[in-house]
Amino acid sequence: MKQKSIVRTLITIVILAAAVIFTGSTLMKNKKENAAKIAIAAQTNGSVAVRIATTNRQPLQHDFTANGNFIPSQQLNFSAENSGRVTSVLVDEGSWVSKGQTLAVIKADQLNVDVESARAAYNNALSDKARYESAFKTGGVTQQQLDQATLALTNAEARLTQAKLRVADTYVRSSINGVVNKRFIEPGAVVSPGTQMFELVDVSQLKLQVAVKENQVAQLKQGDDVDIRVSVFPDKSFKGKITFIAAKADNSLSFPMEIALDANPGNMIRAGMYGTAVFSFPSAAPVMVIPRSAFIGGVGSNQVFTVGKDSTAVLKTIVSGRITGDQVEVLQGLSEGEAVITSGQINLSNGTKISAVQ
Numbered sequence: 001m002k003q004k005s006i007v008r009t010l011i012t013i014v015i016l017a018a019a020v021i022f023t024g025s026t027l028m029k030n031k032k033e034n035a036a037k038i039a040i041a042a043q044t045n046g047s048v049a050v051r052i053a054t055t056n057r058q059p060l061q062h063d064f065t066a067n068g069n070f071i072p073s074q075q076l077n078f079s080a081e082n083s084g085r086v087t088s089v090l091v092d093e094g095s096w097v098s099k100g101q102t103l104a105v106i107k108a109d110q111l112n113v114d115v116e117s118a119r120a121a122y123n124n125a126l127s128d129k130a131r132y133e134s135a136f137k138t139g140g141v142t143q144q145q146l147d148q149a150t151l152a153l154t155n156a157e158a159r160l161t162q163a164k165l166r167v168a169d170t171y172v173r174s175s176i177n178g179v180v181n182k183r184f185i186e187p188g189a190v191v192s193p194g195t196q197m198f199e200l201v202d203v204s205q206l207k208l209q210v211a212v213k214e215n216q217v218a219q220l221k222q223g224d225d226v227d228i229r230v231s232v233f234p235d236k237s238f239k240g241k242i243t244f245i246a247a248k249a250d251n252s253l254s255f256p257m258e259i260a261l262d263a264n265p266g267n268m269i270r271a272g273m274y275g276t277a278v279f280s281f282p283s284a285a286p287v288m289v290i291p292r293s294a295f296i297g298g299v300g301s302n303q304v305f306t307v308g309k310d311s312t313a314v315l316k317t318i319v320s321g322r323i324t325g326d327q328v329e330v331l332q333g334l335s336e337g338e339a340v341i342t343s344g345q346i347n348l349s350n351g352t353k354i355s356a357v358q
Helices: 002-038 109-137 143-168
Strands: 047-054 056-058 064-079 084-089 102-106 171-173 178-183 196-213 225-230 233-245 254-261 274-279 287-291 303-307 313-317 319-324 327-332 339-343 354-356
Touching: 064 178, 064 254, 102 196, 109 143, 196 274, 225 254, 287 339
Parallel strands: 047 354
Antiparallel strands: 047 339, 056 287, 064 196, 064 274, 084 102, 102 171, 178 196, 196 254, 225 233, 225 274, 233 254, 287 327, 303 313, 303 339, 319 327
């Protein structure tokens, strides 16, 4: 037993030693690989290997696309304004409704009693005012008493009007032309003020809702024409017009925008479908551009290395302009055909010897 224990101990020691050796060799290998990656440019014969590009003139491409969803021009949630039991529902989901059409009726027995009570009070106040006016002419009442009778009549009339409005509200009517997208009630249901009853959407004109970046929104304005593509109809093209551009960016620093669809033949496009807005701009005069990667630490630095005499790196400060993709416009500081360094800048300083590599 003792001999077996010694053997097991030796095996464990061997396994641990092998694991340590393997881990150490792996770490050394990874360290060498990382060092090779960090060294962007290698030293070649005392010079730094770099990649270069030549400045040239070309038109900046400003066209871009933005994806979004189609939304209805109007969407309204109808809620009950009075308490009561629903006596009838006159529309179903998917029904087309017109403005002013009755959608449902709420039981109004108590409200009708309120109307009759208010009407009786109004008639009584009307009679009182007539009597006070007659008595005032003969000096039987004072001006103050007549004024009070007039005020009482006014208040009674207001209460009667309010009672009639409550009864009218028991007839739930649509305020838009559209489609019943959802119905939340059934006959016999008891509702209270605020209970949601219907969701109506006006799909007579759809809008594509998208968001664009700040360097894109500056090129757009309300009324601009936009080409629209719909993912489920790849062989068809549609037109739209910008109707809304947000004055403030959202949390993602994008600007929400709405594009009204000019036409929707056969209502083939439905609210909720995906769409793509294609923003196209006329070709502009060619401008001088360089790759974005030529800038030291980013475009905001406005510094690049160019290739000087005797293959040395020359640090230059330039004035950059518009950015389109990986191309940046150069306003000042470089001439056409001048070579700029696009990689290896981390190893350079002004006057460093360089050698270009593919």
